[in-house]
Amino acid sequence: MANTLHDPKNVLIDRAERQMDDHFADSDLTTRQKLALTCRIAYDGGHDSGLAGQISARGQQPGTYYTQRLGLGFDEITEDNLLLVDEDLQVLEGEGMPNPANRFHTWIYRARPDVHCIVHTHALHTAALAMLEVPLLVSQMDTTPLYDDCAFLREWPGVPVGNEEGEIISGALGDKRAILLAHHGQLVTGATVEEACNLALLIERAARLQLLAMSAGTIQPLDPARAREAHDWTSTHRRNQANFAYYARRALRNHPDCLTDKVNL
Template sequence: MADTLRDPKSALADRARRQMNDHFGDSKLTTRQKLALTCRIAFDGGHDSGLAGQISARGQKPGTYYTQRLGLGFDEITEENLLLVDEDLQVLEGEGMPNPANRFHSWIYRVRQDVNCIIHTHSLHTAALAMLEVPLVVSQMDTTPLYDDCAFLKEWPGVPVGNEEGEIISAALGDKRAIILAHHGQLATGSTIEEACNLAVLIERAARLQLLAMSAGTVQPLDPALAREAHDWTSTDRRNAANFAYYARRALRNHPDCIKGQVDL
Protein backbone atom coordinates (compact mmCIF):
# COMPACT_ATOMS: atom_id res chain seq x y z
CA MET A 1 0.00 0.00 0.00
CA ALA A 2 1.46 3.39 -1.03
CA ASP A 3 1.97 5.93 1.75
CA THR A 4 3.09 9.00 -0.22
CA LEU A 5 0.48 9.48 -2.95
CA ARG A 6 -1.15 12.37 -1.11
CA ASP A 7 2.05 14.00 0.11
CA PRO A 8 2.61 17.57 -1.10
CA LYS A 9 5.33 18.28 -3.66
CA SER A 10 7.48 20.05 -1.07
CA ALA A 11 7.58 16.98 1.17
CA LEU A 12 8.47 14.70 -1.74
CA ALA A 13 11.20 17.08 -2.86
CA ASP A 14 12.70 17.16 0.66
CA ARG A 15 12.65 13.37 0.79
CA ALA A 16 14.41 13.12 -2.58
CA ARG A 17 17.11 15.58 -1.44
CA ARG A 18 17.80 13.50 1.66
CA GLN A 19 18.04 10.36 -0.45
CA MET A 20 20.47 12.01 -2.86
CA ASN A 21 22.64 13.10 0.06
CA ASP A 22 22.70 9.49 1.25
CA HIS A 23 23.41 7.90 -2.12
CA PHE A 24 25.80 10.34 -3.81
CA GLY A 25 28.93 11.12 -1.86
CA ASP A 26 32.01 13.20 -2.54
CA SER A 27 34.27 12.20 -5.42
CA LYS A 28 37.61 10.51 -4.75
CA LEU A 29 39.05 11.96 -7.97
CA THR A 30 41.84 14.52 -7.87
CA THR A 31 41.57 17.94 -9.51
CA ARG A 32 43.87 16.78 -12.30
CA GLN A 33 41.77 13.66 -12.91
CA LYS A 34 38.50 15.61 -12.96
CA LEU A 35 39.95 18.14 -15.37
CA ALA A 36 41.34 15.47 -17.71
CA LEU A 37 37.98 13.70 -17.70
CA THR A 38 36.22 17.01 -18.36
CA CYS A 39 38.37 17.54 -21.46
CA ARG A 40 37.37 14.12 -22.79
CA ILE A 41 33.72 14.65 -21.85
CA ALA A 42 33.72 17.97 -23.68
CA PHE A 43 35.34 16.42 -26.75
CA ASP A 44 32.75 13.65 -26.90
CA GLY A 45 29.98 16.23 -26.38
CA GLY A 46 30.75 18.20 -29.53
CA HIS A 47 33.23 20.66 -28.06
CA ASP A 48 35.85 19.64 -30.61
CA SER A 49 37.09 22.68 -32.49
CA GLY A 50 40.73 21.82 -33.05
CA LEU A 51 42.92 23.58 -30.51
CA ALA A 52 40.34 26.27 -29.73
CA GLY A 53 39.04 26.60 -26.19
CA GLN A 54 40.44 26.29 -22.71
CA ILE A 55 39.44 24.35 -19.61
CA SER A 56 40.88 25.35 -16.25
CA ALA A 57 40.49 24.76 -12.51
CA ARG A 58 41.99 26.56 -9.54
CA GLY A 59 45.17 25.15 -8.04
CA GLN A 60 45.83 24.75 -4.34
CA LYS A 61 47.79 27.99 -4.05
CA PRO A 62 45.98 31.33 -4.61
CA GLY A 63 46.52 32.80 -8.05
CA THR A 64 47.25 29.45 -9.72
CA TYR A 65 45.19 27.18 -11.93
CA TYR A 66 45.48 24.03 -14.00
CA THR A 67 44.86 24.11 -17.73
CA GLN A 68 45.74 22.16 -20.85
CA ARG A 69 48.91 22.56 -22.89
CA LEU A 70 48.66 24.47 -26.16
CA GLY A 71 49.06 22.08 -29.07
CA LEU A 72 46.97 19.29 -27.57
CA GLY A 73 43.31 18.73 -28.35
CA PHE A 74 40.76 17.95 -25.64
CA ASP A 75 40.93 14.29 -26.70
CA GLU A 76 44.66 14.21 -25.89
CA ILE A 77 44.56 15.62 -22.36
CA THR A 78 45.61 13.37 -19.48
CA GLU A 79 46.07 14.05 -15.80
CA GLU A 80 49.83 13.99 -16.39
CA ASN A 81 50.14 16.50 -19.26
CA LEU A 82 48.11 19.30 -17.65
CA LEU A 83 49.93 22.50 -16.75
CA LEU A 84 49.82 24.50 -13.54
CA VAL A 85 50.14 28.23 -14.29
CA ASP A 86 49.97 31.52 -12.43
CA GLU A 87 47.86 34.56 -13.31
CA ASP A 88 50.55 35.76 -15.74
CA LEU A 89 50.38 32.36 -17.52
CA GLN A 90 53.85 31.41 -16.34
CA VAL A 91 54.19 27.63 -16.13
CA LEU A 92 54.77 26.38 -12.58
CA GLU A 93 54.38 22.66 -13.29
CA GLY A 94 54.49 20.73 -16.54
CA GLU A 95 56.04 21.17 -19.96
CA GLY A 96 54.93 23.39 -22.83
CA MET A 97 52.90 26.59 -22.86
CA PRO A 98 49.26 27.39 -22.07
CA ASN A 99 46.91 28.93 -24.59
CA PRO A 100 47.51 32.72 -24.51
CA ALA A 101 43.72 33.14 -24.45
CA ASN A 102 43.77 31.74 -20.92
CA ARG A 103 44.40 35.33 -19.84
CA PHE A 104 40.68 36.01 -19.47
CA HIS A 105 40.47 33.03 -17.08
CA SER A 106 42.81 34.96 -14.78
CA TRP A 107 40.43 37.90 -14.86
CA ILE A 108 37.37 35.78 -14.08
CA TYR A 109 39.08 34.00 -11.19
CA ARG A 110 40.08 37.38 -9.77
CA VAL A 111 36.58 38.89 -9.78
CA ARG A 112 34.60 35.70 -9.04
CA GLN A 113 35.89 34.04 -5.89
CA ASP A 114 33.00 31.56 -6.12
CA VAL A 115 34.31 30.19 -9.44
CA ASN A 116 36.72 27.27 -9.24
CA CYS A 117 36.45 25.96 -12.81
CA ILE A 118 36.07 27.63 -16.22
CA ILE A 119 35.21 25.88 -19.48
CA HIS A 120 35.41 27.89 -22.69
CA THR A 121 34.76 26.16 -26.02
CA HIS A 122 33.62 26.83 -29.57
CA SER A 123 31.14 23.95 -29.72
CA LEU A 124 29.24 23.70 -33.01
CA HIS A 125 25.66 24.66 -32.15
CA THR A 126 26.62 27.25 -29.55
CA ALA A 127 28.97 28.88 -32.07
CA ALA A 128 26.17 28.84 -34.67
CA LEU A 129 23.83 30.59 -32.23
CA ALA A 130 26.59 33.08 -31.47
CA MET A 131 26.86 33.88 -35.20
CA LEU A 132 23.23 35.02 -35.12
CA GLU A 133 23.91 37.36 -32.18
CA VAL A 134 21.04 35.63 -30.38
CA PRO A 135 21.07 35.00 -26.61
CA LEU A 136 20.34 31.55 -25.25
CA VAL A 137 16.62 31.04 -24.62
CA VAL A 138 15.86 28.37 -22.03
CA SER A 139 12.51 26.85 -22.93
CA GLN A 140 12.81 23.14 -22.15
CA MET A 141 12.92 21.36 -18.80
CA ASP A 142 16.30 19.68 -19.23
CA THR A 143 18.00 23.02 -19.87
CA THR A 144 16.57 24.88 -16.86
CA PRO A 145 19.89 24.85 -14.93
CA LEU A 146 20.74 27.66 -17.36
CA TYR A 147 17.51 29.61 -16.77
CA ASP A 148 18.33 33.24 -15.96
CA ASP A 149 21.90 32.02 -15.51
CA CYS A 150 23.40 32.55 -18.97
CA ALA A 151 24.61 36.03 -19.87
CA PHE A 152 25.14 37.35 -23.40
CA LEU A 153 28.00 39.41 -24.85
CA LYS A 154 26.74 40.82 -28.14
CA GLU A 155 29.89 42.69 -29.18
CA TRP A 156 32.86 40.54 -30.20
CA PRO A 157 35.99 42.08 -28.64
CA GLY A 158 38.38 40.17 -30.90
CA VAL A 159 40.94 37.51 -30.09
CA PRO A 160 40.93 37.20 -26.26
CA VAL A 161 44.66 37.42 -25.60
CA GLY A 162 44.70 40.90 -24.06
CA ASN A 163 43.69 42.27 -20.69
CA GLU A 164 40.95 44.30 -22.38
CA GLU A 165 39.14 41.10 -23.37
CA GLY A 166 39.56 39.78 -19.83
CA GLU A 167 37.87 42.86 -18.43
CA ILE A 168 35.07 42.77 -21.02
CA ILE A 169 34.26 39.06 -20.69
CA SER A 170 34.43 38.96 -16.88
CA ALA A 171 32.19 42.04 -16.66
CA ALA A 172 29.68 40.59 -19.14
CA LEU A 173 29.55 37.32 -17.21
CA GLY A 174 28.60 39.23 -14.07
CA ASP A 175 27.16 36.89 -11.44
CA LYS A 176 25.90 34.30 -13.96
CA ARG A 177 27.34 30.81 -14.31
CA ALA A 178 27.51 30.87 -18.12
CA ILE A 179 27.66 33.22 -21.07
CA ILE A 180 27.23 33.16 -24.84
CA LEU A 181 29.95 35.17 -26.59
CA ALA A 182 28.69 36.53 -29.92
CA HIS A 183 30.72 35.43 -32.97
CA HIS A 184 32.81 33.32 -30.61
CA GLY A 185 31.45 30.51 -28.41
CA GLN A 186 30.42 29.77 -24.86
CA LEU A 187 31.83 29.88 -21.37
CA ALA A 188 30.60 27.94 -18.35
CA THR A 189 31.78 28.25 -14.77
CA GLY A 190 31.20 26.37 -11.55
CA SER A 191 32.09 26.29 -7.91
CA THR A 192 33.21 22.74 -8.70
CA ILE A 193 34.61 21.10 -11.81
CA GLU A 194 31.55 18.86 -11.86
CA GLU A 195 29.20 21.84 -11.99
CA ALA A 196 31.09 23.60 -14.77
CA CYS A 197 31.34 20.39 -16.79
CA ASN A 198 27.61 19.72 -16.56
CA LEU A 199 26.77 23.27 -17.63
CA ALA A 200 29.18 23.12 -20.58
CA VAL A 201 27.58 19.90 -21.81
CA LEU A 202 24.13 21.39 -21.27
CA ILE A 203 24.74 24.72 -23.00
CA GLU A 204 25.64 22.98 -26.25
CA ARG A 205 22.48 20.86 -26.06
CA ALA A 206 20.41 23.96 -25.26
CA ALA A 207 21.84 25.81 -28.25
CA ARG A 208 21.11 22.87 -30.52
CA LEU A 209 17.53 22.66 -29.24
CA GLN A 210 17.05 26.38 -29.74
CA LEU A 211 18.28 26.29 -33.33
CA LEU A 212 16.00 23.35 -34.10
CA ALA A 213 13.00 25.07 -32.50
CA MET A 214 13.74 28.39 -34.24
CA SER A 215 13.80 26.61 -37.60
CA ALA A 216 10.32 25.21 -36.96
CA GLY A 217 8.55 28.14 -35.33
CA THR A 218 8.66 30.58 -32.43
CA VAL A 219 10.25 29.49 -29.16
CA GLN A 220 7.71 29.84 -26.38
CA PRO A 221 8.77 31.00 -22.90
CA LEU A 222 8.61 28.99 -19.71
CA ASP A 223 6.62 30.14 -16.72
CA PRO A 224 9.27 32.09 -14.73
CA ALA A 225 8.31 30.67 -11.33
CA LEU A 226 8.37 27.08 -12.57
CA ALA A 227 11.60 27.66 -14.49
CA ARG A 228 13.27 29.08 -11.38
CA GLU A 229 12.04 26.12 -9.33
CA ALA A 230 13.51 23.71 -11.89
CA HIS A 231 16.78 25.69 -12.01
CA ASP A 232 17.23 25.40 -8.26
CA TRP A 233 16.13 21.76 -8.11
CA THR A 234 18.68 20.69 -10.71
CA SER A 235 21.55 22.92 -9.52
CA THR A 236 22.72 21.07 -6.43
CA ASP A 237 26.10 19.57 -5.58
CA ARG A 238 24.69 16.06 -5.38
CA ARG A 239 23.00 16.24 -8.76
CA ASN A 240 26.17 17.68 -10.26
CA ALA A 241 28.17 14.81 -8.75
CA ALA A 242 25.79 12.18 -10.11
CA ASN A 243 25.71 13.72 -13.60
CA PHE A 244 29.48 14.11 -13.74
CA ALA A 245 30.04 10.52 -12.59
CA TYR A 246 27.88 9.29 -15.47
CA TYR A 247 29.72 11.44 -18.01
CA ALA A 248 33.06 10.32 -16.53
CA ARG A 249 32.19 6.61 -16.79
CA ARG A 250 31.24 7.10 -20.42
CA ALA A 251 34.44 9.07 -21.11
CA LEU A 252 36.58 6.36 -19.54
CA ARG A 253 35.03 3.75 -21.81
CA ASN A 254 36.00 5.87 -24.81
CA HIS A 255 39.30 7.21 -23.44
CA PRO A 256 40.79 4.85 -20.84
CA ASP A 257 44.17 6.57 -21.20
CA CYS A 258 43.17 9.93 -19.70
CA ILE A 259 43.77 8.98 -16.07
CA LYS A 260 46.03 6.48 -14.33
CA GLY A 261 44.89 3.43 -12.40
CA GLN A 262 41.41 2.36 -11.37
CA VAL A 263 38.82 4.84 -10.14
CA ASP A 264 35.52 4.25 -8.38
CA LEU A 265 32.75 6.13 -10.12
Protein backbone atom coordinates in the same frame (compact mmCIF):
# COMPACT_ATOMS: atom_id res chain seq x y z
CA MET B 1 0.22 0.33 0.05
CA ALA B 2 1.36 3.79 -1.03
CA ASN B 3 1.99 6.35 1.70
CA THR B 4 3.22 9.39 -0.25
CA LEU B 5 0.55 10.02 -2.89
CA HIS B 6 -0.94 12.93 -0.97
CA ASP B 7 2.36 14.55 0.08
CA PRO B 8 2.86 18.10 -1.22
CA LYS B 9 5.61 18.77 -3.74
CA ASN B 10 7.94 20.55 -1.31
CA VAL B 11 7.90 17.52 1.00
CA LEU B 12 8.75 15.19 -1.89
CA ILE B 13 11.57 17.47 -3.01
CA ASP B 14 13.06 17.58 0.49
CA ARG B 15 12.84 13.80 0.76
CA ALA B 16 14.54 13.28 -2.61
CA GLU B 17 17.36 15.66 -1.70
CA ARG B 18 17.99 13.79 1.57
CA GLN B 19 18.08 10.52 -0.36
CA MET B 20 20.62 11.94 -2.81
CA ASP B 21 22.80 12.97 0.14
CA ASP B 22 22.69 9.37 1.33
CA HIS B 23 23.41 7.77 -2.04
CA PHE B 24 25.94 10.12 -3.67
CA ALA B 25 29.18 10.81 -1.82
CA ASP B 26 31.96 13.31 -2.54
CA SER B 27 34.38 12.15 -5.21
CA ASP B 28 37.89 10.88 -4.43
CA LEU B 29 39.14 12.18 -7.78
CA THR B 30 41.86 14.83 -7.76
CA THR B 31 41.40 18.17 -9.51
CA ARG B 32 43.82 17.02 -12.22
CA GLN B 33 41.77 13.86 -12.79
CA LYS B 34 38.47 15.74 -12.90
CA LEU B 35 39.88 18.27 -15.34
CA ALA B 36 41.35 15.61 -17.63
CA LEU B 37 38.02 13.78 -17.60
CA THR B 38 36.21 17.04 -18.38
CA CYS B 39 38.40 17.52 -21.45
CA ARG B 40 37.51 14.05 -22.73
CA ILE B 41 33.84 14.48 -21.83
CA ALA B 42 33.76 17.80 -23.68
CA TYR B 43 35.41 16.21 -26.71
CA ASP B 44 32.82 13.44 -26.82
CA GLY B 45 30.07 16.01 -26.30
CA GLY B 46 30.84 17.91 -29.49
CA HIS B 47 33.05 20.65 -28.02
CA ASP B 48 36.03 19.82 -30.19
CA SER B 49 37.19 22.69 -32.42
CA GLY B 50 40.81 21.86 -33.13
CA LEU B 51 42.97 23.58 -30.52
CA ALA B 52 40.40 26.27 -29.73
CA GLY B 53 38.97 26.56 -26.23
CA GLN B 54 40.36 26.26 -22.74
CA ILE B 55 39.33 24.33 -19.65
CA SER B 56 40.80 25.34 -16.30
CA ALA B 57 40.41 24.76 -12.57
CA ARG B 58 41.91 26.52 -9.58
CA GLY B 59 45.09 25.07 -8.10
CA GLN B 60 45.78 24.58 -4.41
CA GLN B 61 47.70 27.84 -4.10
CA PRO B 62 45.92 31.20 -4.59
CA GLY B 63 46.46 32.72 -8.01
CA THR B 64 47.17 29.38 -9.72
CA TYR B 65 45.12 27.15 -11.96
CA TYR B 66 45.41 24.00 -14.04
CA THR B 67 44.81 24.07 -17.78
CA GLN B 68 45.73 22.12 -20.88
CA ARG B 69 48.94 22.52 -22.86
CA LEU B 70 48.71 24.42 -26.14
CA GLY B 71 49.11 21.99 -29.02
CA LEU B 72 47.05 19.20 -27.48
CA GLY B 73 43.39 18.61 -28.31
CA PHE B 74 40.78 17.81 -25.69
CA ASP B 75 41.01 14.14 -26.70
CA GLU B 76 44.74 14.10 -25.85
CA ILE B 77 44.57 15.52 -22.33
CA THR B 78 45.61 13.30 -19.43
CA GLU B 79 46.04 14.03 -15.76
CA ASP B 80 49.82 13.98 -16.31
CA ASN B 81 50.11 16.47 -19.19
CA LEU B 82 48.07 19.28 -17.65
CA LEU B 83 49.90 22.49 -16.74
CA LEU B 84 49.76 24.48 -13.52
CA VAL B 85 50.11 28.19 -14.28
CA ASP B 86 50.04 31.46 -12.37
CA GLU B 87 47.99 34.56 -13.18
CA ASP B 88 50.62 35.68 -15.70
CA LEU B 89 50.38 32.30 -17.47
CA GLN B 90 53.87 31.34 -16.30
CA VAL B 91 54.18 27.55 -16.08
CA LEU B 92 54.73 26.31 -12.52
CA GLU B 93 54.33 22.59 -13.24
CA GLY B 94 54.44 20.68 -16.50
CA GLU B 95 56.04 21.13 -19.91
CA GLY B 96 55.00 23.35 -22.78
CA MET B 97 52.93 26.54 -22.80
CA PRO B 98 49.28 27.34 -22.07
CA ASN B 99 46.96 28.90 -24.62
CA PRO B 100 47.57 32.69 -24.47
CA ALA B 101 43.77 33.11 -24.48
CA ASN B 102 43.76 31.68 -20.94
CA ARG B 103 44.43 35.26 -19.83
CA PHE B 104 40.72 36.00 -19.53
CA HIS B 105 40.34 33.05 -17.14
CA THR B 106 42.56 35.00 -14.73
CA TRP B 107 40.17 37.93 -14.88
CA ILE B 108 37.15 35.73 -14.16
CA TYR B 109 38.85 33.97 -11.24
CA ARG B 110 39.81 37.35 -9.77
CA ALA B 111 36.30 38.74 -10.15
CA ARG B 112 34.50 35.60 -8.96
CA PRO B 113 35.92 33.91 -5.83
CA ASP B 114 33.02 31.42 -6.06
CA VAL B 115 34.25 30.09 -9.42
CA HIS B 116 36.62 27.12 -9.26
CA CYS B 117 36.38 25.85 -12.83
CA ILE B 118 35.91 27.44 -16.27
CA VAL B 119 35.00 25.66 -19.50
CA HIS B 120 35.28 27.79 -22.65
CA THR B 121 34.75 26.15 -26.03
CA HIS B 122 33.67 26.85 -29.59
CA ALA B 123 31.18 23.99 -29.75
CA LEU B 124 29.25 23.75 -33.02
CA HIS B 125 25.74 24.77 -31.96
CA THR B 126 26.72 27.45 -29.45
CA ALA B 127 29.08 28.93 -32.04
CA ALA B 128 26.30 28.86 -34.66
CA LEU B 129 23.87 30.55 -32.28
CA ALA B 130 26.53 33.13 -31.44
CA MET B 131 26.72 34.05 -35.13
CA LEU B 132 23.09 35.18 -35.01
CA GLU B 133 23.74 37.66 -32.17
CA VAL B 134 20.79 36.35 -30.17
CA PRO B 135 20.88 35.32 -26.49
CA LEU B 136 20.39 31.76 -25.32
CA LEU B 137 16.69 31.05 -24.76
CA VAL B 138 15.90 28.46 -22.11
CA SER B 139 12.50 26.97 -22.85
CA GLN B 140 12.81 23.24 -22.17
CA MET B 141 12.91 21.43 -18.83
CA ASP B 142 16.30 19.73 -19.25
CA THR B 143 18.02 23.06 -19.88
CA THR B 144 16.58 24.93 -16.88
CA PRO B 145 19.88 24.93 -14.94
CA LEU B 146 20.69 27.77 -17.35
CA TYR B 147 17.41 29.63 -16.79
CA ASP B 148 18.19 33.27 -15.95
CA ASP B 149 21.77 32.08 -15.48
CA CYS B 150 23.31 32.74 -18.91
CA ALA B 151 24.58 36.19 -19.79
CA PHE B 152 25.13 37.46 -23.34
CA LEU B 153 28.01 39.46 -24.80
CA ARG B 154 26.55 40.93 -27.98
CA GLU B 155 29.72 42.56 -29.37
CA TRP B 156 32.81 40.53 -30.22
CA PRO B 157 35.87 42.17 -28.64
CA GLY B 158 38.32 40.21 -30.80
CA VAL B 159 40.66 37.38 -29.89
CA PRO B 160 40.83 37.20 -26.08
CA VAL B 161 44.59 37.45 -25.56
CA GLY B 162 44.64 40.96 -24.07
CA ASN B 163 43.67 42.22 -20.65
CA GLU B 164 40.88 44.33 -22.12
CA GLU B 165 39.10 41.19 -23.36
CA GLY B 166 39.44 39.71 -19.88
CA GLU B 167 37.80 42.78 -18.37
CA ILE B 168 35.01 42.77 -20.97
CA ILE B 169 34.20 39.06 -20.67
CA SER B 170 34.38 38.91 -16.88
CA GLY B 171 32.26 42.05 -16.65
CA ALA B 172 29.64 40.69 -19.05
CA LEU B 173 29.49 37.38 -17.15
CA GLY B 174 28.60 39.23 -13.94
CA ASP B 175 27.14 36.87 -11.36
CA LYS B 176 25.86 34.32 -13.91
CA ARG B 177 27.25 30.81 -14.32
CA ALA B 178 27.32 30.94 -18.12
CA ILE B 179 27.67 33.35 -21.00
CA LEU B 180 27.12 33.18 -24.76
CA LEU B 181 29.82 35.16 -26.58
CA ALA B 182 28.64 36.60 -29.89
CA HIS B 183 30.68 35.50 -32.91
CA HIS B 184 32.78 33.38 -30.56
CA GLY B 185 31.39 30.53 -28.46
CA GLN B 186 30.34 29.70 -24.92
CA LEU B 187 31.78 29.90 -21.43
CA VAL B 188 30.48 28.26 -18.28
CA THR B 189 31.72 28.36 -14.71
CA GLY B 190 31.24 26.18 -11.69
CA ALA B 191 31.88 26.10 -7.98
CA THR B 192 33.21 22.62 -8.77
CA VAL B 193 34.68 20.96 -11.84
CA GLU B 194 31.64 18.70 -11.91
CA GLU B 195 29.25 21.65 -12.11
CA ALA B 196 31.16 23.38 -14.90
CA CYS B 197 31.44 20.16 -16.91
CA ASN B 198 27.70 19.52 -16.67
CA LEU B 199 26.84 23.07 -17.68
CA ALA B 200 29.19 22.90 -20.68
CA LEU B 201 27.36 19.87 -22.04
CA LEU B 202 24.03 21.48 -21.26
CA ILE B 203 24.65 24.83 -22.95
CA GLU B 204 25.61 23.09 -26.18
CA ARG B 205 22.42 21.01 -26.03
CA ALA B 206 20.37 24.13 -25.26
CA ALA B 207 21.83 25.94 -28.25
CA ARG B 208 21.09 22.98 -30.49
CA LEU B 209 17.50 22.83 -29.24
CA GLN B 210 17.09 26.56 -29.77
CA LEU B 211 18.33 26.41 -33.36
CA LEU B 212 16.00 23.49 -34.10
CA ALA B 213 13.03 25.25 -32.51
CA MET B 214 13.77 28.55 -34.29
CA SER B 215 13.77 26.72 -37.62
CA ALA B 216 10.30 25.33 -36.90
CA GLY B 217 8.48 28.26 -35.34
CA THR B 218 8.40 30.72 -32.45
CA ILE B 219 9.89 29.66 -29.13
CA GLN B 220 7.42 30.00 -26.30
CA PRO B 221 8.68 31.07 -22.85
CA LEU B 222 8.59 29.03 -19.66
CA ASP B 223 6.57 30.14 -16.66
CA PRO B 224 9.20 32.05 -14.61
CA ALA B 225 8.28 30.61 -11.21
CA ARG B 226 8.31 27.04 -12.45
CA ALA B 227 11.52 27.64 -14.40
CA ARG B 228 13.27 29.00 -11.30
CA GLU B 229 12.05 26.00 -9.30
CA ALA B 230 13.46 23.67 -11.96
CA HIS B 231 16.72 25.63 -12.06
CA ASP B 232 17.25 25.14 -8.33
CA TRP B 233 16.12 21.50 -8.33
CA THR B 234 18.53 20.55 -11.13
CA SER B 235 21.49 22.58 -9.87
CA THR B 236 22.29 20.86 -6.57
CA HIS B 237 25.76 19.63 -5.66
CA ARG B 238 24.68 15.98 -5.44
CA ARG B 239 22.94 16.06 -8.80
CA ASN B 240 26.09 17.57 -10.35
CA GLN B 241 28.13 14.76 -8.82
CA ALA B 242 25.80 12.06 -10.13
CA ASN B 243 25.75 13.53 -13.65
CA PHE B 244 29.53 13.96 -13.74
CA ALA B 245 30.13 10.40 -12.54
CA TYR B 246 28.00 9.07 -15.40
CA TYR B 247 29.80 11.21 -17.99
CA ALA B 248 33.17 10.20 -16.51
CA ARG B 249 32.38 6.48 -16.70
CA ARG B 250 31.38 6.89 -20.32
CA ALA B 251 34.52 8.91 -21.09
CA LEU B 252 36.78 6.29 -19.52
CA ARG B 253 35.24 3.59 -21.68
CA ASN B 254 36.12 5.68 -24.74
CA HIS B 255 39.44 7.05 -23.43
CA PRO B 256 41.04 4.63 -20.94
CA ASP B 257 44.37 6.50 -21.28
CA CYS B 258 42.91 9.64 -19.66
CA LEU B 259 43.84 8.66 -16.09
CA THR B 260 47.00 7.00 -14.83
CA ASP B 261 45.36 4.67 -12.33
CA LYS B 262 42.00 2.94 -12.18
CA VAL B 263 39.36 4.85 -10.22
CA ASN B 264 35.96 4.03 -8.80
CA LEU B 265 33.09 6.17 -10.05
